[in-house]
């Protein structure tokens with residue numbers, strides 16, 4: 157019988173202070189339960205989209221490969237593995253070829269079904285013919301599109317009964333799939349911005365970003381600039397077109413966002429970083445930081461993420477440097493920004509969006 161009995165302690169590691177947010181969901185528990193019930197020892201186990209390491213830690217003895225789309229997930233899993241005295245996990249990203257073909261796969265279906273498709277494509281290329289894939293989701297997040305995507309890759313797609321408001325889909329009989337295009341293209345300002353499925357924002361350049369680009373306040377003296385939460389790199393690239401000599405840094409938590417930005421903006425003075433915090437940058441190093449900041453992760457709204465990024469931005473700006481950001485008006489960031497910056501001006505607003513300029 158293949159069964160993991162030990163209960164590991166998994167903590168959230170994402171700056172959140174909201175005690176209602178948990179480090180695992182019923183969907184994670186259902187995945188672990190269905191793996192244990194099937195009692196098959198995997199040759200090569202793949203786990204996709206583990207958030208804080210609940211599955212990675214509980215199934216550590218099977219030496220799984222954890223395939224993740226975000227740096228923050230990898231960091232949290234490393235901390236939880238160490239805290240539980242487990243050996244460090246093996247990680248991969250959904251664009252790299254795995255060393256070993258998987259025969260058992262567990263996947264928590266991401267909110268972005270574009271990303272779900274990209275993950276299934278990765279599974280399809282990196283698994284044995286007889287692979288079984290168990291996909292879990294909370295029932296309230298169900299969309300028939302999940303089934304349509306799964307059916308593109310597998311002959312058999314079985315749905316389970318709900319347990320604690322979670323469900324699983326079991327996929328088997330892998331199809332021979334014709335290679336799908338994983339990159340889409342969005343037009344803006346006579347340029348086609350390329351991006352991998354699952355990268356913000358799916359069908360069009362975000363309207364807040366467009367509003368930001370119309371009003372952004374740039375100066376020739378801005379020599380070193382950071383695009384924070386850079387997505388496909390559009391903000392950095394539009395600035396680069398106007399000031400090609402400025403040293404540009406782009407940072408994003410999402411591996412696929414960074415890989416997309418690398419397709420859109422390149423050059424000697426362009427630097428891409430995959431990270432979820434600014435600790436990699438020195439104090440007082442940027443003249444300008446621009447951002448359309450994140451405030452949720454998958455289905456969770458977590459205001460602590462942008463607040464941490466604003467605090468970090470203050471530290472990384474030179475004296476007299478400024479942070480410019482666009483946000484939905486209802487988020488009311490002004491009072492938060494005033495905690496760090498002595499001057500917070502509004503440089504543009506419309507019915508939905510507002511742009512702040514915060515000077516250090």
Ligand SMILES: C[S@@+](CC[C@H](N)C(=O)[O-])C[C@H]1O[C@@H](n2cnc3c(N)ncnc32)[C@H](O)[C@@H]1O
Nearest residue numbers: 356365385386387408409410413432448449450
């Ligand atoms: C609202 S989107 C903006 C994307 C792009 N700048 C645009 O305007 O289209 C926010 C981006 O922040 C990234 N992100 C989320 N949390 C982050 C963090 N802690 N550090 C850096 N980037 C983060 C997301 O992956 C996403 O690409």
